[in-house]
Amino acid sequence: MIIEYTYRFRIYPNKEQEDFLNIQFGHCRFVYNYFLTLSKKEYEEQGIKWKYSRYQSMLPALKKEYQFLKQANSQSLQVALQNLDTAYKNFFKREAGFPKFKKKKSKQTVHIPQHFSIERKSRKRGLLKIPKLKTPIKIKIHRNIEGQIRSISITKAPDGRYYLNVLTKKEIRSLKETGETAGIDVGIKEFAIIYDGENTHHIENPKYLQKSERRLIKLQRQLSRKQKGSKNWEKARQKVAKQHQKIVNQRKDFLHKVSTAITKQYDCFVVESLNIKGMIRNEKLSKQIADVSWYEFMRMLEYKAKWYGRKIIKADRFYASSKTCNVCGYKNNQLTLSVRKWKCPICKTTHDRDENASKNLYKIGLTHLTNLRFEHAERHSTGGRVGTTRAEACGAGTVGGMFSNGQTTRHPAVKQETS
Structure with missing residues (x-):
């Protein structure tokens, strides 16, 4: 059976890399909150319902208006908008509450779909290279990554620790029957x-x-x-x-x-x-x-x-x-x-x-x-x-x-x- 499986590793960025990641978190959070505010306002005032393709077409104009967004990975900003689309879909299906604004002190995540690399230097150590960051980030690789790597995301937990999430597609075999x-x-x-x-x-x-x-x-x-x-x-x-x-x-x-x-x-x-x-x-x-x-x-x-x-x-x-x-x-x-x-x-x-x-x-x-x-x-x-x-x-x-x-x-x- 082919499944999607996520591996999680602890990463250890230095001060310069932490500042870079915090900027990326802030840009993705800004895009998410901006379009959540805009969609709520348009629905309350004009009755315009949420539609992902419509707001996606506004993203290039938003980057021109707010020049600091050019520092971010463009694909990461698109994924942030996709996450808002998923939140709205779950709300419409009554599987979750109305989307909430993202806060600076809570868990922060930036998704990187492409142009990254993971190099293993020793048995438990490795390096992560991501777009727009010149120096690689140290990783503690405690187990082998099996399957085809699809994308990665970097998460900052509320306690200040950083983690790398590696999304893969791999095959899992059924277990032998025990008869119990x-x-x-x-x-x-x-x-x-x-x-x-x-x-x-x-x-x-x-x-x-x-x-x-x-x-x-x-x-x-x-x-x-x-x-x-x-x-x-x-x-x-x-x-x-x-x-x-x-x-x-x-x-x-x-x-x-x-x-x-x-x-x-x-x-x-x-x-x-x-x-x-x-x-x-x-x-x-x-x-x-x-x-x-x-x-x-x-x-x-x-x-x-x-x-x-x-x-x-x-x-x-x-x-x-x-x-x-x-x-x-x-x-x-x-x-x-x-x-x-x-x-x-x-x-x-x-x-x-x-x-x-x-x-x-x-x-x-x-x-x-x-x-x-x-x-x-x-x-x-x-x-x-x-x-x-x-x-x-x-x-x-x-x-x-x-x-x-x-x-x-x-x-x-x-x-x-x-x-």
């Missing part, structure tokens, strides 16, 4: 509980934000005492930004390791379809939910399943996986969030809330794979013509249809009768 299925229940007390038919695996929640909270409070207090805009204030702000960046890096590292391990170990895994936007509105749990990063974890599982030929199933949002007994199917509607263990009144089985949920999700995975195999066997026997599938005959439907090659599907709640 897993049900994954995520939580706050424990990050995830995984049941694979034989064993239940508990993954501890690292709580990186909670562990760094004292340090953050101390740094924020020091920042508040400084005069805003002074050199001491800037130093204190960078310390706060570095601490936040450390938490982000720790969290991403943990999520990547867990999602990769699950993808390698299981052919099929079932997760819950959570309403995270609604759940994060809970004042008592919002900080913990944000720290545990369920959305990012699910996103990683989805694209890694697609890459490596795995199957991921999303259970219906209203399926009561914690309240349903995995032995007899009894549904305990009186179960509240504070109750961690409960006893089934029908089969007398004592359940751990999260372990019970993972076992119910595992059953959905088994049901799905059985239906998929039955459908495949029937298609093979009828020469590709399939009538009523086993799932339809039993009265079970699917939301979004079946899938293959790791695409996501939403599976309905499995109806079970009480004994």
Whole structure:
């Protein structure tokens, strides 16, 4: 499978190179904010809607009006306008909010589509050459770049560090089948509980934000005492930004390791379809939910399943996986969030809330794979013509249809009768 993959490396510009990059960031930020302001004004006053080709034709005239824009790479300015076009498209699709103005103190990025080169000088050191900069920038290359390099971008994080992002196109091969299925229940007390038919695996929640909270409070207090805009204030702000960046890096590292391990170990895994936007509105749990990063974890599982030929199933949002007994199917509607263990009144089985949920999700995975195999066997026997599938005959439907090659599907709640 051919995918787009981005490699990220730390770069170490000197003072002269930092000044040059900051100018490039400022030019791209100026173009982005200028056309955002213009498009808002034209829509409010004249009713003219956003159209990328129209504003792109204004870019040469803008460079003549503002002579300092000639110092920038012309292709970088075009990409800045393309990024604004993408932001508007996401807004019109209701996938994101209205485009916001870019700020000097937040993350800065300049894209360079062409006329760059990366030279490797030793095992971990290299040099980056970019347009309009005479001297090359030092890079720390900690791994090999595989695939065809398409473009690069340079990013300045809020903590003042610089990074090189290399966009490539490379081939990823599907992993060998393991024949194992897993049900994954995520939580706050424990990050995830995984049941694979034989064993239940508990993954501890690292709580990186909670562990760094004292340090953050101390740094924020020091920042508040400084005069805003002074050199001491800037130093204190960078310390706060570095601490936040450390938490982000720790969290991403943990999520990547867990999602990769699950993808390698299981052919099929079932997760819950959570309403995270609604759940994060809970004042008592919002900080913990944000720290545990369920959305990012699910996103990683989805694209890694697609890459490596795995199957991921999303259970219906209203399926009561914690309240349903995995032995007899009894549904305990009186179960509240504070109750961690409960006893089934029908089969007398004592359940751990999260372990019970993972076992119910595992059953959905088994049901799905059985239906998929039955459908495949029937298609093979009828020469590709399939009538009523086993799932339809039993009265079970699917939301979004079946899938293959790791695409996501939403599976309905499995109806079970009480004994």
